[in-house]
Amino acid sequence: VTFDQSNGLLLTKSLLWISCLALNCTINRKSLFDRKHYFYADMPAGYQITQQRVPIAVNGMLVYSHFEGRRRNQVVTKSVKIKQIQLEQDSGKSLHDDEQSQTLIDLNRAGVGLMELVMEPEMCCGEEAAAAVRELQLILQALGTCQANMAEGQLRVDANVSVHRPGEPLGVRTEVKNINSVRHLAKAIDYEIQRQMEVLQSAGKVLNETRAFDSKSGNTIPMRDKEGLQDYRFMPEPNLPPLFVYESKASVPAGVDPAQVVVIDRLSAQLPELPSVKRTRLVETYGILQEHSFTLVNEDGLMDYFENVVQTTKAEPRKVIGWVIKELMGNLNSQNLKVSQSPISPCALAELINLAESGHISSSTAKQVFQEMWKAPEKTVGQIVKEQDLWMINDKEELQKICRRIVDSHPEEVQIIRRGNKKVLNKLMGEVQRETKGRTDPVQVRAILEKMVS
Amino acid sequence: MESPTITASRSVSRRGEKRFHVEISKTGGGEVVAQGLPAWLSTLSAGPASARGPESASPQPPTRAAPNTAQTCRHLHSKVSQALRDGRVSATELCRKCIDQIQRTHYLNAFITITGETAMEQAQRADNRIRTGKPLGPLDGIPFSVKDNFCTENIKTTCASKMLKGYVPPFSATVVQKLLDQGAVLVGKTNLDEFAMGAGSTDGVFGPVRNPWSYTTLYREQSTEDPDSDWAISGGSSGGSAAAVAALSSFLALGSDTGGSTRNPGSLCGVVALKPTYGLLSRHGLIPLVNSMDVPGIMTRSVHDAATVLRILQGRDERDSTTVQAPSTPPSLPEHFDIRDICVGIPKEYHAPGLSTDTLAQWSRVAAMFEQAGARVQEVSLPHTQHSIVCYHVLCCCEVASNMARFDGLEYGHRSTIDSSTDAMYATTRHEGFNNVVRRRILSGNYFLLKSNYERYFVKAQQMRRLITEDLKNVFRSGIDVLLTPTTLSDAARYTDFIQEDNRTRSAQEDVFTQPVNMAGLPAVTVPTALSRRGLPISLQLIGQTLQDWKLLTVAHWMEQQVNFPMIHLHGDSDERKLDRSVRERTHTIGS
Numbered sequence A: 001v002t003f004d005q006s007n008g009l010l011l012t013k014s015l016l017w018i019s020c021l022a023l024n025c026t027i028n029r030k031s032l033f034d035r036k037h038y039f040y041a042d043m044p045a046g047y048q049i050t051q052q053r054v055p056i057a058v059n060g061m062l063v064y065s066h067f068e069g070r071r072r073n074q075v076v077t078k079s080v081k082i083k084q085i086q087l088e089q090d091s092g093k094s095l096h097d098d099e100q101s102q103t104l105i106d107l108n109r110a111g112v113g114l115m116e117l118v119m120e121p122e123m124c125c126g127e128e129a130a131a132a133v134r135e136l137q138l139i140l141q142a143l144g145t146c147q148a149n150m151a152e153g154q155l156r157v158d159a160n161v162s163v164h165r166p167g168e169p170l171g172v173r174t175e176v177k178n179i180n181s182v183r184h185l186a187k188a189i190d191y192e193i194q195r196q197m198e199v200l201q202s203a204g205k206v207l208n209e210t211r212a213f214d215s216k217s218g219n220t221i222p223m224r225d226k227e228g229l230q231d232y233r234f235m236p237e238p239n240l241p242p243l244f245v246y247e248s249k250a251s252v253p254a255g256v257d258p259a260q261v262v263v264i265d266r267l268s269a270q271l272p273e274l275p276s277v278k279r280t281r282l283v284e285t286y287g288i289l290q291e292h293s294f295t296l297v298n299e300d301g302l303m304d305y306f307e308n309v310v311q312t313t314k315a316e317p318r319k320v321i322g323w324v325i326k327e328l329m330g331n332l333n334s335q336n337l338k339v340s341q342s343p344i345s346p347c348a349l350a351e352l353i354n355l356a357e358s359g360h361i362s363s364s365t366a367k368q369v370f371q372e373m374w375k376a377p378e379k380t381v382g383q384i385v386k387e388q389d390l391w392m393i394n395d396k397e398e399l400q401k402i403c404r405r406i407v408d409s410h411p412e413e414v415q416i417i418r419r420g421n422k423k424v425l426n427k428l429m430g431e432v433q434r435e436t437k438g439r440t441d442p443v444q445v446r447a448i449l450e451k452m453v454s
Numbered sequence B: 001m002e003s004p005t006i007t008a009s010r011s012v013s014r015r016g017e018k019r020f021h022v023e024i025s026k027t028g029g030g031e032v033v034a035q036g037l038p039a040w041l042s043t044l045s046a047g048p049a050s051a052r053g054p055e056s057a058s059p060q061p062p063t064r065a066a067p068n069t070a071q072t073c074r075h076l077h078s079k080v081s082q083a084l085r086d087g088r089v090s091a092t093e094l095c096r097k098c099i100d101q102i103q104r105t106h107y108l109n110a111f112i113t114i115t116g117e118t119a120m121e122q123a124q125r126a127d128n129r130i131r132t133g134k135p136l137g138p139l140d141g142i143p144f145s146v147k148d149n150f151c152t153e154n155i156k157t158t159c160a161s162k163m164l165k166g167y168v169p170p171f172s173a174t175v176v177q178k179l180l181d182q183g184a185v186l187v188g189k190t191n192l193d194e195f196a197m198g199a200g201s202t203d204g205v206f207g208p209v210r211n212p213w214s215y216t217t218l219y220r221e222q223s224t225e226d227p228d229s230d231w232a233i234s235g236g237s238s239g240g241s242a243a244a245v246a247a248l249s250s251f252l253a254l255g256s257d258t259g260g261s262t263r264n265p266g267s268l269c270g271v272v273a274l275k276p277t278y279g280l281l282s283r284h285g286l287i288p289l290v291n292s293m294d295v296p297g298i299m300t301r302s303v304h305d306a307a308t309v310l311r312i313l314q315g316r317d318e319r320d321s322t323t324v325q326a327p328s329t330p331p332s333l334p335e336h337f338d339i340r341d342i343c344v345g346i347p348k349e350y351h352a353p354g355l356s357t358d359t360l361a362q363w364s365r366v367a368a369m370f371e372q373a374g375a376r377v378q379e380v381s382l383p384h385t386q387h388s389i390v391c392y393h394v395l396c397c398c399e400v401a402s403n404m405a406r407f408d409g410l411e412y413g414h415r416s417t418i419d420s421s422t423d424a425m426y427a428t429t430r431h432e433g434f435n436n437v438v439r440r441r442i443l444s445g446n447y448f449l450l451k452s453n454y455e456r457y458f459v460k461a462q463q464m465r466r467l468i469t470e471d472l473k474n475v476f477r478s479g480i481d482v483l484l485t486p487t488t489l490s491d492a493a494r495y496t497d498f499i500q501e502d503n504r505t506r507s508a509q510e511d512v513f514t515q516p517v518n519m520a521g522l523p524a525v526t527v528p529t530a531l532s533r534r535g536l537p538i539s540l541q542l543i544g545q546t547l548q549d550w551k552l553l554t555v556a557h558w559m560e561q562q563v564n565f566p567m568i569h570l571h572g573d574s575d576e577r578k579l580d581r582s583v584r585e586r587t588h589t590i591g592s
Helices: A009-022 A126-143 A181-200 A264-267 A275-286 A291-296 A302-313 A319-335 A347-358 A365-374 A379-386 A398-408 A411-418 A422-435 A442-452 B041-046 B068-075 B080-086 B091-104 B118-130 B174-181 B217-222 B239-246 B263-269 B303-313 B357-374 B384-406 B422-431 B436-449 B457-479 B503-510 B513-519 B550-562 B574-578
Strands: A033-039 A047-050 A056-067 A074-089 A093-097 A100-104 A113-118 A159-161 A173-176 A210-214 A217-221 A243-246 B032-035 B111-114 B145-148 B185-190 B252-257 B271-276 B295-300 B343-347 B376-380 B482-486 B524-531 B537-545
Touching: A009 A074, A009 A264, A033 A411, A033 B384, A047 A347, A056 A126, A056 B239, A074 A126, A074 A291, A093 A113, A093 B503, A126 A181, A126 A275, A126 A291, A159 B041, A173 A181, A181 A210, A181 A217, A181 A302, A264 B263, A275 A291, A275 A302, A275 A319, A275 B550, A291 A302, A291 B482, A302 A319, A302 A347, A319 A347, A319 A365, A319 B271, A319 B384, A347 A365, A347 A379, A365 A379, A398 A411, A398 A422, A398 A442, A422 A442, A422 B343, B032 B457, B041 B271, B041 B357, B080 B091, B080 B118, B091 B185, B111 B239, B118 B185, B118 B513, B145 B239, B174 B252, B174 B303, B185 B239, B239 B252, B239 B263, B252 B263, B252 B271, B263 B271, B263 B524, B263 B537, B271 B550, B295 B303, B295 B482, B303 B524, B303 B550, B343 B357, B343 B524, B357 B376, B357 B482, B357 B550, B384 B436, B384 B457, B384 B513, B436 B457, B436 B503, B524 B550, B537 B550
Parallel strands: A173 A210, B145 B185, B145 B252, B343 B376, B343 B482
Antiparallel strands: A033 A047, A047 A074, A056 A074, A074 A113, A093 A100, A159 A173, A210 A217, B032 B376, B111 B185, B252 B295, B271 B295, B271 B524, B482 B537, B524 B537
16 A cells, blocks of 8 residues: 655654554554565665564454345445554566567655555455455545555555365465456456366466466466575664654653654544445435445545535435436446536535425436436526426326327227226326426326326 | 684684674673773783883873974964964865865875865855855865765765766765755765775775875884885775875865774874764765664864764754754863763773784873873773674674665666676676675675574674673763773784785774774774874774763863874975965864
8 A cells, every 4th residue: 555645754654553543453562674685676775674573553454345145235244354564665666668678667666665454364255355455445545545546556456365175274375466456356366266276176286476467368377487485584674763653642751752753542533434434324324225325435525425415405315315326326437437527516416306306397307307417517407497398297287188189199098998908008198208208297197197088 | 605604703702713603691791890990901001011111101102202293283273264264264275275185195095086176166155155254164164075985966976886886976965965064165085995894995996095194204214115015004994084184185074984984094094083873973875884883983183173073963864764863062072171070991801812012002001191180990891892793794794785785787886788687687787896895795694694594693693782782881880981992903004914814804803892882882982192113093992872972072082182192294295384284283173
């Protein structure tokens, strides 16, 4: 995990601790740095500063949920232990130019601090891992640690995969790198599980190796030949003294400025609302489905959008959620837009929902108006309804006239209905809807039509 | 490759070779052994065994008497910075004189780069400030030089290695920048052992540094050989900086001190050399040798000057996490100071085999001086000191192996033309770039750090390091203020003799008295006390408590005033009079 460094070093530091707290870790009061040596062009010092002996934090827990069941709407909550969180140096990036057979190295990130989380082997398929990483992304975004975008390398995931028979110890593991999205993570793991099982079933041996995920083929391929076992020749990093953190202001020793050190109490108080808490609150406050709470929290800005609409409309939150999830997200997804780029503001959507709720436009018209608003965001809801003459026909006489016309022009259908097949009434209703461009209340129309044909 | 079994150096171990796997004694070391001047010190120095026995009983130098000039110099109070401010001398004049002197003494090979042009520009700016009455401080307009392992912006930095050929740093080391910010004028980068690995300044790619004192009348008169074949080493690894200050071509110089690299050449070249408390001065921009022991060293012509420079350089640097807040220091060393309040410890383990009679005599003489002046002098014991040099070598090699890994030919410096593969390029670049001293230490260090060896070497050496530190702490806790020891076993060796042994052997001999201080991170200063029979400087070392650098310098200042160390007179320098008196001024050259 990289840090959003736009706010300076001090904030970056506190983001580290806050991240550890958010992941329920025990923070070590004193942590140590070590050097890990190896020659690789992307590591210009010839070693990486990491934390081999005493990391920043240990024994954390990440709680995540994923969906099961045929309609994938059954929420299953699981957890994975976080073994440790350590601070270490990022490396450079090698870019291989096969045509000119040369390697270019981008050192811009080399030496910059990043946070590494080591999870225990407790997940059993690609989907679980993907859900866990997704939850981690949401937590990191909520904390402001970073955007956790995998494609941009802000969050990188290496998957360690092994297979074993029930009751037997864990098998030999491989490490899969080069995974740049949550979707690819699931794919890479599932491929690797399958591959290892096939290897074992054909009496082969799984090698302890590093493999790369190839997103085009969906396969994993051996990455670098490690030329036997690497001896990293670890030693304590002499340039970085131990890192101390303090429980509370009172535990800061005399002579140390409390403003210049990390005080856990102070940071705990700064913890924002975490995604799991948000979801529970949404379900309890608005009575929406649990699966909808996931969508609201997963999409950046969607929860705020939803709550904004709910506050400015008289409609039930359960009705609003339908608009937000189906119409808004449907349109955003088809055009690959973010919530913040929506042409329809929460206010405008609330206005539209209000018109439908109060019966000034029909619900089918409302959906039509929504699409018009999407195309012409500069126009108000009222303008569109007026221009396209979409107001609901509430005049009883006019409705009667229209219905009469339809009944008169469909004698055959009327005959069928009169013989007892009430289903055909729906066809007549559809004709009325077409005639009025959906500007009628179906309940009213049905009542009138029923009267006329009886 | 060196044998993996480390043996104690013969100059330390009294029982000959010693396995490295030392039994760690449970008994605490570092206690006061006896009150008063140790018997062995007074007996030896006064006894018939000593060549200069009768003399050394008196406070007079047991060796050659100092020339008369020394006496007068000590009492001159014309300070260069005052002269600058008074307009008696200009910064540009001073700078030109130093550059002239560098050129006149080019045979010393003290400099790798002379920055004449930029120096004159800096001096010009200093003159403008001084003329308008706005000098930046006591160092404004003062010429200085810097060991060539400190990064200097836009000035090539070589570490006397082929590996850093063509490297021009884009920034200056914090300590260099602090001097520049004070208006000090950088006249050049000085010679050293490759990557500061050595104790002679004989193992650099630019050749050995010669000791200016081997070009004095006194030395030359005793020599039957050509000045080009018979000369003494400068000591090292900061030999260039020491020679520059000794030969009067700089008023101050920066060295680096990992196991004695500032104090050793300072001692052999007869200048004041301070190794401050670890962490008091920033190491940012000092190309690392052993991060946990490296400190920038200060070399000057007087203790007073060293104090002035220390005051400017000390303090926290956010670019070096190991730096600490400096204790508050008064503007200058106290003029009136009662030596009777001081307790001087004489560590008996420093009376080591190989210690020359001249050096022992000086040690005895100065210890007696302290005692006669009313200071308490006590013999103390540092029982783990004898294991220090072996452990130092293990730790040094480990960090060297790690720190040298960055020199791979990719980012800067030398790159081999072999490019059949990246690995081949690394290997040949490093083989071509490093001398065999550096290569050996890398190889040994990597061996010690192997997973299977780590506990046996690195961890054991660190445990011993803690015991050595505890010894010193205990001594200071018992009431000792400073320790008085020799800095080196003897005066400077002749170059042709010195190179008879390899770098590792020489380092073990030369660093024996200096590196325990680096292991413990304590401050130490070496002050020249007299000339040997060969006419070469002999110096003594004072060791202080952590962050008590100022107190250490106060005692050193007192000692400096008592010993009457002579001025240098370079042989055949017929134009001596041309050198401004202020340039030759030894004591109190800089200062407010």
